[in-house]
Amino acid sequence: MIALELKDVRKNFGKTEIIRGVNLAVQSGERVGIIGPNGAGKSTLFNLISGRLDPSSGEIWLGEHRIDGKKPFEINRLGLSRSFQITNIFPKLSVFENLRCAVLWKLGYKYTFFKFLADLEDANDAAEKLMEEIRLDKKRDVLAMNLTYAEQRALEIGITIAGGAEVILLDEPTAGMSKSETKRFIQLIREVTEGKTLLTVEHDMGVVFGLADKIAVVVYGEVIAFDTPEAVRANAKVQEAYLGSTVAESQAHG
Amino acid sequence: MALTKTHYEFKPYNVARWLIWSLFTLLLVVLPLVFTSNLSVTMLTQMGVAMIACLSYNMLLGQGGMLSFGHAVYTGLGSYIAMHALNAASNGSVNIPVTLIPLVGGVGGMFFAILFGYVTTRKSGTTFAMITMGMGELVFAMSLMFSEFFGGEAGVSGNRVIGQAFWGITYGPPVQVYYLTAAYTLVCVALMYAFTRTPLGRILNAVRDNPERVEFIGYNTQHVRYLSFIIAGFFAGIAGGLAAVNFEIVTAEVVGAGRSGAYLLFTFLGGATFFFGPLIGAVLMVLAFVLLSEFTKAWLLYLGLVFLFMVMFAPGGIASLIMMNLRLAAFGRLRQMWVAYVGLAVTALMALAGAAAMIEMVYHLQLNAALGPELKFAGVGLNAESLNSWFGSAFVMLTGLGLFELARRQYVHDWDETQVFIEKEIKRREAL
Amino acid sequence: MEFFFISMLNGLSYGLLLFMLSSGLTLIFSMMGVLNFAHASFYMIGAYIGYTLNSVLGFWVALLVAPFLVGILGATFERLCLRRVHKFGHVPELLVTFGLSYIVLEVVQLVWGRTAVEFAPPPALQGPAFTLVQNSLNGLSLVWGAAAPELCSAADAAVRVVCSPFPATRGFMMLVALMMMVGLWLLLKRTRVGLVIQAALTHPEAVEALGHNVPRVFMMVFGVGTGLAGLAGVIGGSTFVTEPAMAATVGSVIFVVVVVGGMGSLAGAFLASVLIGVVQTFAVAFDSSLVSLMQGWGWQLSSALQNNSVLKLTLSQVAPILPYLFLVLILIFRPKGLLGTRET
Secondary structure: OEEEEEEEEEEEEOOEEEEEEEEEEEEOOOEEEEEOOOOOOHHHHHHHHHOOOOOOEEEEEEOOEEOOOOOHHHHHHOOEEEOOOOOOOOOOOEHHHHHHHHHHOOOOOOOOOOOOHHHOHHHHHHHHHHHHHOOOHHHOOOEHHHOOHHHHHHHHHHHHHHOOOOEEEEEOOOOOOOHHHHHHHHHHHHHHOOOOEEEEEOOOHHHHHHHOOEEEEEEOOEEEEEEOHHHHHHOHHHHHHOOOOHHHHHHHHO | OOOOOOOOOOOOOOHHHHHHHHHHHHHHHHHHHHOOOHHHHHHHHHHHHHHHHHHHHHHHHOOOOOOOOOOHHHHHHHHHHHHHHHHHHHOOOOOOOHHHHHHHHHHHHHHHHHHHHHHHOOOOHHHHHHHHHHHHHHHHHHOOOOHHHHOHHHOEEOOOOOOOOEOOEOOOOHHHHHHHHHHHHHHHHHHHHHHOOOHHHHHHHHHHHOHHHHHOOOOOHHHHHHHHHHHHHHHHHHHHHHHHHHHOEEOHHHHOHHHHHHHHHHHHHHOOOOOOHHHHHHHHHHHHHHHHHHHOOOHHHHHHHHHHHHHHHOOOHHHHHHHHHHHHHHOOOHHHHHHHHHHHHHHHHHHHHHHHHHHHHHHHHHHOHHHOOEEEEOOEEEEOOOHHHHHHHHHHHHHHHHHHHHHHHHHHHHHHHHHHHHHHHHHHHHHO | OHHHHHHHHHHHHHHHHHHHHHHHHHHHHHHHOOOOOOHHHHHHHHHHHHHHHHHHHOHHHHHHHHHHHHHHHHHHHHHHHHHHHHHHOHHHHHHHHHHHHHHHHHHHHHHHOOOOEOOOOOHHHOOEEEEEEEEOOOEEEEEEOOOOHHHHOOOOOOOOEEEEEEEHHHHHHHHHHHHHHHHHHHHHHHOHHHHHHHHHHHOHHHHHHOOOOHHHHHHHHHHHHHHHHHHHHHHHHHHOOEOOOHHHHHHHHHHHHHHHHOOOOHHHHHHHHHHHHHHHHHHHHOOOEHHHHHHHOOOOOOHHHHHOHHHHOEHHHHHHHHHHHHHHHHHHHOOOOOOOOOOO
């Protein structure tokens, strides 16, 4: 079953075409790594899919729903969630509160002001469980702005998966992390996105080749290849555009 | 899918919370028995009203991150609606007991919040602030145009001593009005506190922290703001209704920019980042408007200066200063700071005395010239035209400033020491 | 006909005054993200300083020196107070300027008193710049300066003569405003400093990394913005009235101008200023209300309708709220403002 599909999506900023006709079909449960040189339009693609930007033309389908042109919260309610490259959490709320906020809508609490948060057992339990999954249970009541960078990235992922969305978009989740932190983080991502459809933008080749079932290569606003890691590595076009250097070669093996 | 409890969880009663609420209730009941003069009781009533108004304002500012320059529109329109209802009850066309008039004001405030709020909450941040200011000016300007509703220059007046007295309560004596206000204050404060512990209240905080991210967890940010705006408008209307009952007259200034500015100033002064901050701000507001303005003609200048310094040096307000020191006390470090605090207080007082003397002399020359150049300042006789007085005040101020700087350095040194200690202590407890 | 022409010019001059003020506000907001709540207060300071300098050194010296002094005051405020709260975010910055507006009002009242002061324009600017003489016999003619009394009244009762003077102060206001616009445009587009400012607008850290002293640029921009307000103050104070309430009167209108024009857009501020200036000036001149309009169309109205306070309102009575009505309409139909580019 196709979980996410982009049909000839284009995006212009003024006269500049940033996304120049992207076609992509992601199967349910697939893990897709999105790679490409800087400025290729990967983050823009994520913004288009998640509703932060509207495409200039083309269609975006989430399962049976057409989502291009919808607001971010509408898309989120249909089952798509994303994280951000620059950490986007709620700084003055504690870790627990951050996660609890993220589960409220899915559990049906909406805009109610007639119930007390302390009495919402399912929300509180879900938030506790999440905290354990992302290994921040020791920092339950610490304000999000006082966490370390890696902890904030973990919280970012936590907020993203909290709503139970089926399609998860992760925008450079390991940006700015050390090698050991990255390894642990990838393990975390693998655990928490078990069974879900995952799209992740990454620069670290080792991460991508290890985590992804398929890789999409975005260059100058187009997808020039969408295939298994081995096929992409061997693809001449990709090698020419991106993986030509020995550094990338060694990263892919290491 | 509800996760059922698999084990028994021990949830002790939150003793501190019950204690604080009981203390608050006790204060509300007992204060007019201690301060019995008419002026005191009226001031206490005004404080209750101000508490509700400032708390409703902080729902927007502190909890929602929405800076409004036009909150008086909702308290004021609530006052007008309440007054019209009171008059309708007086001449018998509607049967509403005076006790429920503030609620009518609340509904009025809510109605206008629904009406104006839709357009107002479309934007956020600085634009929102400008829109609220424009709305405030709009309503104030309209007050001179629609004289049936606003009563023109003379305003709308009414009589709160109407209808059947029940249990001997006629609302004639000020102390009865006080207890009505106190009851409403207790209920409204409790309700607004409860709001902060509901899903909407928490999501409102999230909107304050990161409005964009809220959209990506499934919430419509604008809808959250609009709903909170309406709820804040309801409580603002209640405050307005109580004021209408208390003063028995409503004039156009209740929707004016000055009133809105006062809400902003004092809520911020009290502390927008803690729930009880606006309560402090409300008390200060009434004290300033009623007492300080009698004391000195320079009170608006002092107010502006205090506000300026607060924003620059303590943007969390008085509440944050209290909480910082409570944190010290929690770690047992407050005792070693008291010397530094005393030093700061004494030198600051000195500097302020000198500066205030000079300001008062200038004001005296400007405004009270007919009374001659002599004036009394804090029990000391000053002559606004003599060089002695000027030199004396300047000397006191400069010496005070110099000593304050020394005291401040000592204070910062001591403070940093305690903070280092606290950090270490936190880490130690975490490792346990 | 001449009424329309003169009113148009009056409206334009008022609009240009609004632009002088809102351009400084937009400049400060665009460059620093700070909405200067005390901008109208600097306008007032300019008028009062101009008044004092005028009585000592004459109008033309005041015109040159007062804006400069106001600019220095603004830069000092930025350096001492505003800079300290940059790190707290935009709301504290707004609040600091809000506090300043209280203080300025009190200090001005303290130094110059609570009643209006007589800030008279210089002899060269007194009287009309030109007069339009509408003679039913000879048609429309233009007379430079004041028209001689015999031109304005006809001996023959059948001839109708109307003289409409256009005040020289207003003309001067337009001249200064236009010169200021040109100067601003030149500064931003044609000088190195303007280039740095334009860059610091969107990428202050990058500009700082290039070696430019961004805090100093901010201080300068704030000084220039407030100096412009001071210039407007000298002109406005001498043309209209110089009193403690002048800041409040014009303060809220310029914020409306900035929102209606689009936050951060100088061209939008220009458009909105002129629009609001012209509309308000025309509105004040009309004494017609909905009632009179309907009666003019020949509709019969019941006495209840005729006495309805809403329908009875004349346009001139409604004039003060027109800017705010604009604000609400723009927010409903075009929230970004007329020419707005940035989303705040």
